[in-house]
Amino acid sequence: MIAEIIGAKAASKAIEVALSVIKYGILVGLPILVIVILCFGVAENRRKTTFTVSHMSIDLKAIKEINELAITRFLVPERRKINFDKKGTPVDDGSYFLDYIVLVQVDAVIPMEAVSLDVSPDNRTINVSVGRLVIGRANSIDNQSFMWNERSPTPNNAVQIAVAQAKREAVKTAIRRGIQDESNKNAKLFFECFFKALGFEDVQVSMPAGYEVDDSSKSMSPFINEVLKLEAQYADKFDAGRWHVDPEVPEGKLNTARGYDEFKKVAQYVMLFFDTHGGGKTGLILTEDGVYWRNGYWRSSKDTKNSYLPWEQFALCELRKGEDKLAERVYIKRHPEDSSFFDCNDVNTADNILGFLKDLQAISAKQLPQQAPITDGP
Numbered sequence: 001m002i003a004e005i006i007g008a009k010a011a012s013k014a015i016e017v018a019l020s021v022i023k024y025g026i027l028v029g030l031p032i033l034v035i036v037i038l039c040f041g042v043a044e045n046r047r048k049t050t051f052t053v054s055h056m057s058i059d060l061k062a063i064k065e066i067n068e069l070a071i072t073r074f075l076v077p078e079r080r081k082i083n084f085d086k087k088g089t090p091v092d093d094g095s096y097f098l099d100y101i102v103l104v105q106v107d108a109v110i111p112m113e114a115v116s117l118d119v120s121p122d123n124r125t126i127n128v129s130v131g132r133l134v135i136g137r138a139n140s141i142d143n144q145s146f147m148w149n150e151r152s153p154t155p156n157n158a159v160q161i162a163v164a165q166a167k168r169e170a171v172k173t174a175i176r177r178g179i180q181d182e183s184n185k186n187a188k189l190f191f192e193c194f195f196k197a198l199g200f201e202d203v204q205v206s207m208p209a210g211y212e213v214d215d216s217s218k219s220m221s222p223f224i225n226e227v228l229k230l231e232a233q234y235a236d237k238f239d240a241g242r243w244h245v246d247p248e249v250p251e252g253k254l255n256t257a258r259g260y261d262e263f264k265k266v267a268q269y270v271m272l273f274f275d276t277h278g279g280g281k282t283g284l285i286l287t288e289d290g291v292y293w294r295n296g297y298w299r300s301s302k303d304t305k306n307s308y309l310p311w312e313q314f315a316l317c318e319l320r321k322g323e324d325k326l327a328e329r330v331y332i333k334r335h336p337e338d339s340s341f342f343d344c345n346d347v348n349t350a351d352n353i354l355g356f357l358k359d360l361q362a363i364s365a366k367q368l369p370q371q372a373p374i375t376d377g378p
Contacts (some may be wrong), residue, residue, distance in 0.1 A: 068134075071190060072108040072183040076170040077101070082162055082251075090161060092254045098162050100148035104170035108183035109134045110209075125202040128191045133183055133207065135171060136214035143281050165251060168268070171213055173249045180211050213269075223311075224271065224288065226363045230356070231286075237352045242283075244273040253280030262294035262307040274353070276345050284342060284353070286360075290314060293332070295343040306332075306340040315365035321354050329352050 084096040114131035139165040146163060195203045210225060231245045244250060251271045257263040257273070257280050267287040274284040282296035290310040309317060313334060322329035322341065328350050329341040344350035 028262055029253075036097050051081050069110045069112060069190070070107045071110055071186045072179055074106040074174040074177065076106055076173045077102045078104060078166050078167070078169050078173070080162070080169070082165065083147055090255050092250065098148055100146065100162050100166070100198075102146045102163075102165060102166045102170075104145070106170055106174040107136060108179050109136065110187060124200065125204065128195070128203065128205045130187060130191075130205065132208050133180065133187075133211040134214050135174065135179060135183075135211050156256045164194065164268075169247075183211075223363065226270055227286065227360065230359055230363065234352065234356045235357075238274065238349070242275040242278055244275065246271050249273050250280075256280035257283070257285065257294070258298075263292055265308075266292055267324040276343070282343075291360075295341075306334065306338060309334065311364045315361055318362075319354060319361060321350055331356065332357070 037286060058363055080100040081097055081099045082090055083093055085091050110130055111132050113136060116129045116131065118127040118129070119125070146166070147170040148162070163170070184207045187207060191205045192203045204352070216267050228246065231243075235243055235245065237243075246269070249272075253273060253275055254266070254270060260281065263285060264345070266285055267289055270285055270287055272286040273280075276282040276284070277296070282294050290308060291314050292308050294307055309332065314332075316334075318331070318333040320331050320333075321327060322331060327347045330344060330350055331339075331341045331355050343351065344353045
């Protein structure tokens, strides 16, 4: 244990030094680092007297007490205008609106329980493996950071909708500006400073390939990254006004879609919305949970036995195009008796959708675990 080797006080001081290097720069932090090494006796000699080869895995007890380490912080300004209809539903062109400006704090955080260590037999090298990087907000949006024109005709739920949208958009902005790259750099700098303060000569740090967003269950795992790449590859095969890929999925269309049974459980984060007819009432929606679709033959009931498949089941389902008069359909069947299908509106679109779904199925089969139980809905 680090606390047993050098004492919690020395470890705490090492954390402060490492963070000071990130905050104030190497030129300011390095002299302080030397002082800490001399004053608290965490250099090579003391470590050698208490550290043995049997401690091949060190517990980060001294710094895990802080639970999470905020390694990078972005302040993101957002100014937007949302249009609403009389019922308070966001629409592309409505008679009500909310014009707002907001400042959102976005943090990249490392959960310390996801950090593992491996020490070389000669006690000179330590390998630090960071298992998770979480991107989210450290503060709630209040009246001091969210402002709007209160004289405008605004529905009762407008502010709540705008706040939720502002948070999502701020995270997307931070991601586009490179918060992951900056966080990886800062995390490596922190751990290098921390463990060199403890006397290790060589510190190797590995970061996760993806990241998570804590407010929308959006896990930027390799799987979702591959899905987003595939959506971009197919974009030129569809009308740009109907093939909506994150982060350009219209909120108005999503709110319209969620008014129907087949889409009412669609999660907040949507990777893709293929809007079949252009009005947000029918189409194909991909979320982190799985695949949703709606054909829209009847408003009051589902037009197929199933309109949702979790990814694990989608990876195993049968995909085929209909024949003759049903050539506009793509069948998505979990078992031979299942009659579920997606109506693509025309034959050419059905060909492209079938190709997309098969490529999507290959990705999900490769990267996700199988053996999920069959269910009739999310």
